[in-house]
Amino acid sequence: MKALADANVAFDCFEASDRVGGNWVFGNKNGMSSAYEGLYINTSRDRMQYADYPMPKSYPDFPHHTQIAAYFNDYVDHFGLRRRISFETEVLHADLVHEGENRGKWRVRVRDKGGAWERVYDGILVANGHHWDPLWPEPAYPGTFDGTQLHAHHYRSKDTLRGKRVLVVGMGNSAMDIAVEASEVGAKSFLAARRGAYVIPKYIFGKPLDQHVTTARIPWSVRRRAMEVIHHLVVGDMERYGLPKPDHRFGDAHPTVSSRILDRLVHGAITPKPNVAELLGKQVRFADGSVEDVDVIIWCTGYKVTFPFFDPTLVSAPNNDLPLFKRVFHPSLPGLMFLGLLQPIGAVMPLAEAQGKWIAKYLRHEYELPPPAEMRRTMDEERERMFARYVKSKRHTMEVDFDDYLLDLEHEIRRGKRRSAHRRGDHHAT
Numbered sequence: 001m002k003a004l005a006d007a008n009v010a011f012d013c014f015e016a017s018d019r020v021g022g023n024w025v026f027g028n029k030n031g032m033s034s035a036y037e038g039l040y041i042n043t044s045r046d047r048m049q050y051a052d053y054p055m056p057k058s059y060p061d062f063p064h065h066t067q068i069a070a071y072f073n074d075y076v077d078h079f080g081l082r083r084r085i086s087f088e089t090e091v092l093h094a095d096l097v098h099e100g101e102n103r104g105k106w107r108v109r110v111r112d113k114g115g116a117w118e119r120v121y122d123g124i125l126v127a128n129g130h131h132w133d134p135l136w137p138e139p140a141y142p143g144t145f146d147g148t149q150l151h152a153h154h155y156r157s158k159d160t161l162r163g164k165r166v167l168v169v170g171m172g173n174s175a176m177d178i179a180v181e182a183s184e185v186g187a188k189s190f191l192a193a194r195r196g197a198y199v200i201p202k203y204i205f206g207k208p209l210d211q212h213v214t215t216a217r218i219p220w221s222v223r224r225r226a227m228e229v230i231h232h233l234v235v236g237d238m239e240r241y242g243l244p245k246p247d248h249r250f251g252d253a254h255p256t257v258s259s260r261i262l263d264r265l266v267h268g269a270i271t272p273k274p275n276v277a278e279l280l281g282k283q284v285r286f287a288d289g290s291v292e293d294v295d296v297i298i299w300c301t302g303y304k305v306t307f308p309f310f311d312p313t314l315v316s317a318p319n320n321d322l323p324l325f326k327r328v329f330h331p332s333l334p335g336l337m338f339l340g341l342l343q344p345i346g347a348v349m350p351l352a353e354a355q356g357k358w359i360a361k362y363l364r365h366e367y368e369l370p371p372p373a374e375m376r377r378t379m380d381e382e383r384e385r386m387f388a389r390y391v392k393s394k395r396h397t398m399e400v401d402f403d404d405y406l407l408d409l410e411h412e413i414r415r416g417k418r419r420s421a422h423r424r425g426d427h428h429a430t
Contacts, residue, residue: 001081002052003356009363012119014089014110020076021069023131027156032132034174034303037157038181039065041347042173042257044208047402048347053078061208088112091309094124096333106335123335125359126307127352130320130341133304135394137169143279145297152178152300161186165293167284169276170300171197171243172395176258178298183269190292191261192273194301195391196238196246201259204234209257210346216403224251241265242272253391254343254399302395305341321397323383325375326412327405328355332372343395346402354409367416368423 004011017030026035040062041048048068049055053075059067076082089112097105102120109118134151152174158181166182167190168175175191176199183189200209212230213223228250239245241262246253264270274287285291305317315333316322322341323331330336337359340352361367369375390396 001084001356002075002079003353003360004363005079005081005084007360007364009360011084011125012121013085014091015085015087016090018087019073020082020085021072022129024065024068024072026065026069032129034131034153035065036155036178036181038177041065041068042202043347044202044210047208047210047214048349050075050349050353052353062202086110086112092116093311094309095311095314104334121335123337123363125337125339126341127339128307128309130305130343131303133306134299135302135304136299137301141276141279144281145279145284145294146281147294148296150296150298152298153303155298158182158185161296163187164295166190166296166298167192167273167276167292167294168298168300169194170302171195171256172254172300172302173257175300176256176261178300179270180258180260180264182298183264188292189264189270190273190294191265191270192276192286193244194275196244197253197256198231198246198250199235199238199241199243199256199258199261200231201234201262202257203259204230210402214403216401216407220251220401220404224249227251235262244274248391251345252389254395255345304394305397317397319397320394323379325369325379326409327398327400328359329369329375331375331379342398342400342405344400344402344405351400351402351405354406358409358413361413361416366420367413368420369416370419 001011001013016032017025017028019025022028023033024035025033026037027033042062044061045055045059045063055063055071076085089110091108091110093109095107097103097107097120106121106124107118108121108124109116132153134153136151152170155178161182162185164186165188166186168179168182169192171193179189179191202209204212213226231250237245242265261270265272273290273292276284277287278285280291282293283291284294284297305320305322307315310316315330315336324338324341325331327342328337328339330338339355340348342348342351344351358367362369370378386399390399
């Protein structure tokens with residue numbers, strides 16, 4: 001919205017909730033927030049903020065979710081964007097028009113307090129997030145469980161775990177947080193790992209973890225080796241904490257960031273376990289044959305990438321995979337763009353900000369996409385590199401490195417400006 005407004009591009013913004021902030025609004029009335037009471041960010045303030053509106057210096061390096069939600073609200077008001085948002089307006093359906101005077105445009109049907117209505121647009125920008133539709137274990141674990149089961153998406157407060165024997169399944173960021181909270185109030189806290197992961201503390205050598213080695217101009221192999229050495233010096237082998245050894249090199253899976261989980265593990269407040277083997281009523285058997293009494297299972301097993309307003313035959317992401325040009329432009333559906341549909345090694349906000357400015361240039365005809373064949377070739381090469389590097393799972397289908405992505409986008413915008421200038425006959429443009 002900020003980029004389009006700056007570029008004088010006409011737009012409508014539909015927001016299903018009654019406020020901005022999305023995932024960072026605890027108890028969001030749209031039901032799509034995965035925030036819990038004790039949630040703090042795991043990327044530092046300075047690497048998460050928008051370039052044109054820094055976070056307050058009074059914020060800690062790793063703010064609480066309430067501070068992030070307040071920041072988004074302040075941003076909207078600072079730039080006068082609130083009046084341009086249609087709140088409590090749900091997008092019901094979006095489809096390409098195939099005939100008539102609007103052929104090639106997008107028909108969007110929405111519903112607000114007054115009922116349903118539709119409008120036709122030249123293009124649509126999808127920014128519905130990818131951490132709101134719970135992915136449960138696939139396939140489900142054998143057996144049945146008589147206690148309480150919930151996905152991390154529905155977890156809200158550690159108070160619900162007081163006095164309970166809690167099993168947290170997963171090795172991602174939410175799993176670490178929830179296991180720590182369970183250990184503070186529960187009778188027993190178990191952490192079951194489906195696969196190994198490198199756990200990184202939020203501070204390394206007195207600085208936030210994401211403020212070390214922050215340039216894409218150093219080759220990835222050099223940056224990786226530097227971080228491997230740092231991790232070995234600061235944390236050591238994961239097996240020392242009772243966690244499984246990762247089956248991949250550092251940086252080949254999305255990082256797990258937590259300063260508290262290792263402390264709780266070494267003090268015995270959390271009992272590490274291998275993967276679940278079978279559910280046994282009020283007990284759980286693990287891959288090593290051990291059996292534990294469990295009252296609550298919290299599945300921290302990720303999310304599905306879904307678009308409920310598209311016909312799946314038109315747009316879908318089977319196995320969470322939706323190929324896009326530079327994670328924004330759909331290669332075969334003109335006018336369809338996505339914002340924030342990527343999983344960065346770092347924060348998504350500055351990348352979405354850069355994407356917004358890029359899209360504004362495209363809509364202003366200051367940037368031109370490459371020819372379809374070149375676009376496809378570029379996508380294929382990037383996907384080949386991504387799938388060769390990252391662990392094969394539904395979590396690693398749209399990974400990007402924060403600094404590398406921004407630099408690559410900068411280069412692509414320059415190329416697109418030259419293409420646009422060449423088409424207009426302006427050979428002196430840069």
